[in-house]
Amino acid sequence: MKKTTIINIFKITKLLFIFFTLMSVSVQANQKSLTSEQIKSLMEQTLSVMQEHYIQPDIVPELVELFTSRLILGQYSHLDSIDEFADVVGRDLRAVTQDKHLSLFTVKPDEDITHILPHQNGKLTYNFAFEEVKYLHGKIGYLKFNKFHPDPRARDTVDAAFGFLKQSDGIIIDLRDTIGGSPWLAQYILSYFLEKDTPLWHVLDVDGEIIDAITVTDEVRHRAFLNEFPVWILTSRNSASATELFTGVMQANAKAVVVGDVTSGAGFYVGVRPITDELIFRISLSKPVITANQQNWEKTGITPNLQVPSLDALAYAHELSLKIN
Structure with missing residues (x-):
């Protein structure tokens, strides 16, 4: 009887662990998930900033056309978070323009913003x-x-x-x-x-x-x-x-x-x-x-x-x- 009780407790504990793990994953996914409208808005804002500030503004209209086409074709629909948007879209902008300085990154509230890239301790520090x-x-x-x-x-x-x-x-x-x-x-x-x-x-x-x-x-x-x-x-x-x-x-x-x-x-x-x-x-x-x-x-x-x-x-x-x- 005692052995059966221990087994049942083990099973219940295991089920509770699986349940809360799935709940946690679900909550995190909901917190990070970007809608198609959010992706579109971020893209529009990114290209707008580029048009206003980039040293070569004459190339931006072509970029707008290209990245709008990519949005329509669903090439960015898989992006689940703003970090992923920064990584993927930043890489694509760098590749298309061949401007090796271009990148997107995210910051936390009240974090200092700088163009200076951080490096791990080593030959660059x-x-x-x-x-x-x-x-x-x-x-x-x-x-x-x-x-x-x-x-x-x-x-x-x-x-x-x-x-x-x-x-x-x-x-x-x-x-x-x-x-x-x-x-x-x-x-x-x-x-x-x-x-x-x-x-x-x-x-x-x-x-x-x-x-x-x-x-x-x-x-x-x-x-x-x-x-x-x-x-x-x-x-x-x-x-x-x-x-x-x-x-x-x-x-x-x-x-x-x-x-x-x-x-x-x-x-x-x-x-x-x-x-x-x-x-x-x-x-x-x-x-x-x-x-x-x-x-x-x-x-x-x-x-x-x-x-x-x-x-x-x-x-x-x-x-x-x-x-x-």
Whole structure:
């Protein structure tokens, strides 16, 4: 009898567990589920924000037509949550425009909104993304960093690295894994290599008007890398955004030989604009143009002076460096 009672209690407990689990799943599904009207409204709001703020507003009418057709065909009817909408539609906008900066993301109430992408601890965070500084054979300096870190304290790391390399006969700067980042750190590093007040780049708004002009700063610690001091920059298809800005300015001013693959082709300034209280657009708002050659690199990338597989770029650059002595 006792054994039967225990079995029955076990069965009842199991049934209650299944019941409450199903109830929980049902409630969560109802909370997250988007109706077709909600999906349509989010899409309209997204494209409206793009029309108002995107650096290339002339392409938005075609996007409206394309994404309206996709809605009608039910290609987004499977989206169950606003997070899924952000992920799928953001990916599709990025693919169609080939603008690698475009994305959608969601925020919680009272969360700070920023265009700066968060990263897990690792090569993009430790030591402000500076990975390695050393001397190679031939008294050639080697510097590798993986992001133009937006933290102002990154300047101290730049100063330390370039202080260490001050006695070198040339520097190889490895940007093959450098994803981009702050144009202001790019300006600071450029100021080690170019004369004071040299025009670096200017920024155009959606109407093609100049809204900012960036020049070399005089805040760097030493001027040992000016004039004929040789520099080689290593690139890959992953080298993007602020990395391309830095590389393009150095190349256009005949201050560096670029070695490796054509870069990513992410050539706009990016910011954020709200679509709803929860849905945010990371969107390209303006266009930097390299002053020395009047070029922007969106979709084209920066073409190296010596185009070789990125895996072999260091070997090629080091070989070139040994010929200067």
